[in-house]
Amino acid sequence: MLKEILQISIDSKASDIILSSGSKPSLKIWWEIRFIEEKVLITKDYMQNIVFSTMSENQKNKFLEEKELDYWIWFWKYRFRVNAFMTRLWMWIVCRPIAIDVPEFDWLWLPPVIKNFSNKRNGLVLITWSVWSWKSTSMISLVNEINKSQKKHIITIEDPIEFIFKNNKSLIEQREVEDSTLSFGNWLKYALRQAPDVIMLWEMRDLETFRLALRAAETGNLVFATLHTSWAARTISRIIDMFPSWEKEQVKAQLSESLIWVVWQKLLKSKNWEGRIVASEVLVNNTSISNIIRKGDIHQINSVIETSSQDWMINMRKSLEILYKNWKISEETYEEELTFLWKDL
Numbered sequence: 001m002l003k004e005i006l007q008i009s010i011d012s013k014a015s016d017i018i019l020s021s022g023s024k025p026s027l028k029i030w031w032e033i034r035f036i037e038e039k040v041l042i043t044k045d046y047m048q049n050i051v052f053s054t055m056s057e058n059q060k061n062k063f064l065e066e067k068e069l070d071y072w073i074w075f076w077k078y079r080f081r082v083n084a085f086m087t088r089l090w091m092w093i094v095c096r097p098i099a100i101d102v103p104e105f106d107w108l109w110l111p112p113v114i115k116n117f118s119n120k121r122n123g124l125v126l127i128t129w130s131v132w133s134w135k136s137t138s139m140i141s142l143v144n145e146i147n148k149s150q151k152k153h154i155i156t157i158e159d160p161i162e163f164i165f166k167n168n169k170s171l172i173e174q175r176e177v178e179d180s181t182l183s184f185g186n187w188l189k190y191a192l193r194q195a196p197d198v199i200m201l202w203e204m205r206d207l208e209t210f211r212l213a214l215r216a217a218e219t220g221n222l223v224f225a226t227l228h229t230s231w232a233a234r235t236i237s238r239i240i241d242m243f244p245s246w247e248k249e250q251v252k253a254q255l256s257e258s259l260i261w262v263v264w265q266k267l268l269k270s271k272n273w274e275g276r277i278v279a280s281e282v283l284v285n286n287t288s289i290s291n292i293i294r295k296g297d298i299h300q301i302n303s304v305i306e307t308s309s310q311d312w313m314i315n316m317r318k319s320l321e322i323l324y325k326n327w328k329i330s331e332e333t334y335e336e337e338l339t340f341l342w343k344d345l
Contacts, residue, residue, distance in 0.1 A: 001025075001039065001046075001050070002050055002053070002054070003075065005017055005019070005025050005036065005039070006075045006076075006078075006080065006095070006097075007075075007076075008027070008036060009027055009095070009097060010076070010078060010097060012027055012029055012034075013029065014027035014028055014029045014034075014097075015028050015029070015030075015031075015096065016028040016094055016095065016096050017080075017093075017094065017095040017096075018033070018092070018093075018094050019042060019047065019050060019092065019093050019094075019095075020042065020047065020087075020090060020091075020092040021042055021043065021044040021047040021090045021091060021092075022041060022042070022043075022044070022090070023035075023041060023042060024036060024037065024039050024040070024041055024042070025039045025042065030269055044089075044090065044091075047090070047091050047092075048091055050093065051063075051084050051091050051093055054071075054073045054082060054084075054093070055069070055071065055084070059071055063084055067085065067086045068083070068084065068085035068086065069083070069084050069085075070082070070083050070159075070160060071084070071160070072160060073095070077099065077100055078097045078098065078099060078100065079097075079098045079100065079162070080095040080096060080097055080098065081095070081096045081098055081160065081162065082094070082095050082096075098162045098163065099163075100163070100164065101163075102140060102141070102144045102163045102164075102165060102166075103137050103140065103141045103144075103163070104141060104144075105141040105142065105144070105145055107141075108134065108137065108138060108141060108278060109277050109278055109328070110138060110141075110263075110265075110278055110280060111280055111282055111312070111314065111319075113282070113312040114138075114142070114261075114263060114280075114282065115142070115145060117142075117260055117261055118142045118143075118145045118146050119150075120222055120260055121220070121222060122217060122218075122219075122220045122221055122222050122258075123217050123222060123223070123258050123259065123260035124213065124214065124217040124223050124225070124255075124258045124259050124260060125139075125142070125222070125223065125224045125225070125260050125261060126225055126226070126227055126235060126259075126261075126262045126263070127139050127224070127225075127226050127227075127262075127263050127265065128226065128227045128228070128229045128230070128232075128235050128262065128263065128264045128265070129228070129229070129230060129264055129265055129266060134265065134267050134276075134278055135226040135265065136162060136202065136226060138263070138265065138278070139200060139224045139225075139226060140162070140163050140200075142224065143156070143165075143198065143200050143224060144165065146170060146198055146222075147165060147167070147168045147169065147170040147172060148168050148169065149169060150169060150170060151169050151170060152169075152170045152171075152197040152198050153170070153171050153194075153195055153196050153197045153198070154170050154171065154172045154173070154196070154197065154198040154199075154200065155172075155173050155174075155175070155191050155194060155196045155198070155199055155200070156172070156173070156174045156175065156199075156200040156201075156202075157175050157176075157177065157181065157184055157187045157188065157191070157200070157201055157202055158174065158175070158176055158177070158200075158202040159176065159177040159178075159184070159202050159203070160176050160177070160179075161174050161176045170198075175187060177202075184201065184202070184203070184204075184205060184206075184209045185206060185208040185209045185212060188201065188209060188212040188213065188216065189212060191216075192212070192215070192216055192219070192221075196216075196221055197221065197222065198221065198222045198223075198224070199213075199216055199221050199222070199223045199224070200223075200224045200225075201213060201223065201224065201225035201226075202225075202226065203225070203226050203227070203228075204225045204226070204227055207242050207243065210239060210242055210243070213225055214251070214254045214255070214258060217258040217259075218254060218257070218258050227239075229264070230264060230344065231264055231281070231302075231316075231344075232262040232263075232264050232281050232282070232283035232301065232305065233283075233298055233299070233301035233302050233305075235262050235264065235283075236255065236259075236262070236293060236298050236301065237298050239251065239255065240252060240255070240296070240298070248296075252293055252294050252295075252296055253294060255293050256285075256290040256291070256293040256294040257290070259285040259289075259290075259293070260284075260285055261282060261283055261284045261285060262282075262283040263280050263281070263282055263283075264280070264281040264283075264316065265278045265279065265280045265281075266278065266279045266280075266316070266337070268323070268329055268333055268337065269329070269330070269333055270328055270329060271327055271328060271329055271330050271333075272330075277323060277328050277329065279316060279319045279320050279323055279329075279337070280314070280316075280319050281305070281314065281315050281316040281319060282305075282312065282313055282314050283301065283305055283313060284308070284311050284312055284313050286308065286311045286313075288304050288308070289301065289304055292304065302315065316341060317338065317341060320334055320337050320338065320341075321334075
């Protein structure tokens with residue numbers, strides 16, 4: 001049954017497969033659950049067979065001990081990122097298909113100016129929003145642009161590895177949390193001694209990782225990282241707020257110097273349901289933004305983004321408007337997203 005469901009998910013362009021005991025298999029398509037009606041209910045025993053058949057013996061033992069586990073399975077041209085977990089006495093798995101080929105930047109409909117920032121020698125690049133917003137896909141496509149055009153040493157830390165890079169002009173090493181390093185922070189501490197030019201951090205999750213990432217950006221590395229935040233200004237606030245009071249002034253100074261740009265992106269349904277498209281808010285660290293960050297006047301950032309199109313900045317509202325006027329998203333999607341924006345202000 002599992003192989004059939006994986007194939008159906010690919011054919012349906014589903015973002016996720018969700019399997020649980022006592023329920024029919026379900027797919028997540030455009031953020032909505034859709035049951036595969038032709039399939040029968042999954043029994044408790046059959047669910048256990050599905051879960052254990054996708055795990056190695058070591059993974060099985062770890063899952064039984066910790067009650068949840070992230071791992072990979074392969075099917076055809078896709079790898080599926082799997083999260084297995086227990087709820088009371090029931091087992092679930094959620095599978096997400098990941099294409100093997102590294103995505104090309106031009107496929108993603110990101111603002112073209114973003115591509116130019118892959119030519120920077122050093123600094124901090126942040127891509128933000130929630131899961132399933134193509135944050136990591138966008139970051140990987142930018143790193144791949146460097147791989148294709150520059151002779152750099154690129155090192156990545158991922159949890160888990162999704163796309164597999166192939167060396168082009170650059171030398172790339174990919175490491176995975178738990179498989180080849182204990183944590184993001186531990187990896188980054190030692191990565192700074194490995195002669196990197198470009199560092200790709202899957203996610204900045206804790207204070208120590210933030211400290212090390214800022215240090216790496218200050219000392220000559222181009223650092224790409226993702227965060228779970230909305231709005232470019234809130235991303236800056238989130239970083240500053242993570243640090244204790246006696247470090248905040250130093251962090252403001254570091255960010256004002258090291259930050260290159262922040263992109264907040266949302267994944268939307270394209271017009272006529274023909275695919276997916278990204279709306280992006282872009283904050284560029286120009287002189288005005290740098291001064292605002294240093295002084296801590298973060299509330300002024302949105303106004304600067306609004307009036308700095310000459311520096312390639314764009315807010316989310318304007319990005320949505322451009323997509324709508326160019327027939328990339330429907331009027332319904334446009335109005336719906338504007339409503340969400342106003343509620344989130």
